[in-house]
Amino acid sequence: MTNKVIIVGAGPCGLLLAHYLLNRSTQYQINIYERRSDPRLVSLDNSRTIPYGLSERGLKALRKIDGLEAAIKAESVKNKGVIVHKENGKTLFLSKRTPTFNTNRTRLVITLLETLTKNYESNQVKINFGCKCTQVDFAAKTLGFEKVREASVEEDREKVNVNYDLLIGTDGAHSVVRKHFLTTESFDFEQKHVRSGYKTVFIPGSNEKAGIDLQRDCLHVWRPYNGIAFGAVPQLDGTFIGLLFFEPDDGNVAGISSKEDAIAFFHKYIPEVGQLISESEAEAFLKRPPSPQLKIRCNRYHYGDSVLIMGDAAHAISSSLGQGCNVAFEDVMLLDSLLDEYSEKWEDALAQFTIKRQPDAYALSELDNNVFPSSKALFTEFILRENFARVMNKLLPNIFKPSLRDLIADSTIPFADILKSYQSWISRVKDSNDRLIRKKHVKIN
Numbered sequence: 001m002t003n004k005v006i007i008v009g010a011g012p013c014g015l016l017l018a019h020y021l022l023n024r025s026t027q028y029q030i031n032i033y034e035r036r037s038d039p040r041l042v043s044l045d046n047s048r049t050i051p052y053g054l055s056e057r058g059l060k061a062l063r064k065i066d067g068l069e070a071a072i073k074a075e076s077v078k079n080k081g082v083i084v085h086k087e088n089g090k091t092l093f094l095s096k097r098t099p100t101f102n103t104n105r106t107r108l109v110i111t112l113l114e115t116l117t118k119n120y121e122s123n124q125v126k127i128n129f130g131c132k133c134t135q136v137d138f139a140a141k142t143l144g145f146e147k148v149r150e151a152s153v154e155e156d157r158e159k160v161n162v163n164y165d166l167l168i169g170t171d172g173a174h175s176v177v178r179k180h181f182l183t184t185e186s187f188d189f190e191q192k193h194v195r196s197g198y199k200t201v202f203i204p205g206s207n208e209k210a211g212i213d214l215q216r217d218c219l220h221v222w223r224p225y226n227g228i229a230f231g232a233v234p235q236l237d238g239t240f241i242g243l244l245f246f247e248p249d250d251g252n253v254a255g256i257s258s259k260e261d262a263i264a265f266f267h268k269y270i271p272e273v274g275q276l277i278s279e280s281e282a283e284a285f286l287k288r289p290p291s292p293q294l295k296i297r298c299n300r301y302h303y304g305d306s307v308l309i310m311g312d313a314a315h316a317i318s319s320s321l322g323q324g325c326n327v328a329f330e331d332v333m334l335l336d337s338l339l340d341e342y343s344e345k346w347e348d349a350l351a352q353f354t355i356k357r358q359p360d361a362y363a364l365s366e367l368d369n370n371v372f373p374s375s376k377a378l379f380t381e382f383i384l385r386e387n388f389a390r391v392m393n394k395l396l397p398n399i400f401k402p403s404l405r406d407l408i409a410d411s412t413i414p415f416a417d418i419l420k421s422y423q424s425w426i427s428r429v430k431d432s433n434d435r436l437i438r439k440k441h442v443k444i445n
């Protein structure tokens with residue numbers, strides 16, 4: 001029986017995994033190592049967080065741990081649909097079949113941490129914050145960490161070596177554990193930068209003077225021109241976290257060099273946000289560097305009977321479908337069911353994890369690229385198709401399949417099956433998106 005488990009990364013995936021393993025057996029001794037500080041001790045500065053929407057895939061995984069789904073829902077806003085803001089000032093409402101629960105990363109991680117430390121003793125689970133994994137040795141089953149909290153000078157950093165029976169890398173898209181897989185045989189790995197980067201914007205939900213009051217139980221979306229999109233995600237305190245997605249060569253965003261420029265940009269292209277953003281937030285927005293997004297695909301997630309990568313470390317996608325965290329939670333549930341199926345035999349459970357998960361992870365990556373068309377015309381068609389599919393599926397469920405968005409966000413149907421049933425639409429969007437990128441390249445050159 002495996003005893004000493006090391007989890008690298010106390011993000012959503014690593015923390016839910018610790019819940020699941022301890023829920024299975026008291027024989028597991030878990031040590032989690034996280035390079036950042038304990039979020040419970042850092043003042044809740046929301047400006048460093050990103051918004052999350054949890055849907056059925058993620059919620060189903062939370063449900064298996066007593067009280068966890070309720071604890072996370074209590075930190076979330078129940079979201080019943082998307083409001084698309086059009087250029088002419090009109091809006092279009094896209095309802096959701098089942099609600100999504102909107103929160104943000106900091107709140108989610110703190111809730112997972114608090115419930116973990118409340119449910120289990122420190123001899124069962126120890127969380128080591130400020131410890132960055134820097135060395136991995138699969139053969140010797142050892143890891144090296146640097147304590148990054150106090151010392152800023154590299155040579156002064158305290159170094160710690162630890163050994164493990166089982167190592168699970170949940171250390172995100174830039175995973176150090178995954179990097180070590182490159183030294184193992186027949187490991188294929190693909191990394192792609194998403195074309196659009198993003199910046200967060202923190203806004204109140206209303207401005208009485210300007211007559212703006214964003215509906216709090218919906219996600220708000222603007223697509224003012226090709227290549228740019230803005231989403232405002234409701235938060236429990238009545239504020240919204242905005243995400244501005246833009247391409248690196250977008251002249252309008254690149255041209256923002258003062259807080260006045262930032263405010264003018266929003267007034268021109270996303271007028272409601274222009275009325276809501278404060279001067280201090282425009283200043284903060286200006287200083288925030290654009291965040292890149294990384295997509296990861298690998299052909300194997302395990303090594304022998306002692307190493308596994310999960311969550312973004314194994315299959316990071318862009319934020320466009322809002323599924324990365326949901327899927328990371330689904331990974332944990334899959335591992336748990338494999339441990340049941342293979343009577344806690346890690347060697348079999350890990351090998352099966354790769355076999356079972358890889359087709360879905362590849363399909364998700366394809367969907368992630370090609371559900372939403374970049375072309376405005378095709379995007380309008382997408383909305384019409386989705387609405388039609390929704391109505392027809394409600395009337396004649398045996399003949400008409402659910403809409404693509406419903407299948408992705410509201411069901412737990414495997415992504416490989418969803419891709420198969422929507423392959424013709426995905427291929428059309430892929431062609432259109434590729435054409436737009438080629439056109440842009442021709443213009444640039």
Ligand SMILES: Cc1cc2nc3c(=O)[nH]c(=O)nc-3n(C[C@H](O)[C@H](O)[C@H](O)COP(=O)(O)OP(=O)(O)OC[C@H]3O[C@@H](n4cnc5c(N)ncnc54)[C@H](O)[C@@H]3O)c2cc1C
Binds near residue numbers: 034293
């Ligand atoms: C803008 C944006 C919006 C998103 N919205 C949604 C959404 O609505 N719904 C959804 O489901 N998903 C969403 N996602 C995706 C989601 O952020 C990720 O898929 C999810 O966080 C993956 O969880 P994880 O635990 O696997 O990895 P991460 O969240 O990346 O956590 C990894 C952890 O490992 C730590 N770590 C990294 N390296 C080391 C190291 N060397 N040593 C020790 N610790 C280390 C990190 O500090 C981090 O805490 C969004 C992503 C973005 C960028």
